[in-house]
Amino acid sequence: MNKLTNNQKKFLRSRGHALKPIVMVGQHGLSESVLAELESTMTKHELLKIKIRADDKHDRQTMIDEIVSITQAHLIQVIGNIMVIYRAFNEEPQIILPRK
Template identity: 35%
Template sequence: MSESTLTGKQKRYLRSLGSTLDPVVQIGKAGMIEAVAASARDALAARELIKVRVLQNSPEEPQSALMALADCVQAELVQVIGRNGLLYKRNPEKKKIELP
């Protein structure tokens, strides 16, 4: 996990921002592979907050796949709803999101 864990207030704020996002990374039938992690890393560097979808044909449970991805890219797993998860990782150079 990242060096700072988010407070409840910060998670609520990120969830409100994430509700309008479309999934930019998908975990498919190959499961949690390096290509998925690389794609998530790039998206997090550009946006800080991304939505990830675990497809129906994924061999893993959505919760465990999203937790594995969060660990792999050192991001914070903010929320899991069904097959969608919200990941947050602060970009030290270009901050896009000001947390409360």
């Protein structure tokens, strides 16, 4: 997985701003059904906004780290309980990133 430049992350943050959260992670954390939904959604969307419901900051950060690790995606932004991740499609990427 190539590292994104700051310019590319800024570009993706601006694109992600208008998105609505597609996947919601509840109090039960990353259950099998949430992980299946996440993987299914990542086959349709390169840029994804996820809402995480966790009372404890440590629990929320643990879930964020797990999601990034499991999806093999780039963490673009975290604001409160909303995170934005990016994983380009293997074939025919929809989002064309600015050059490095």
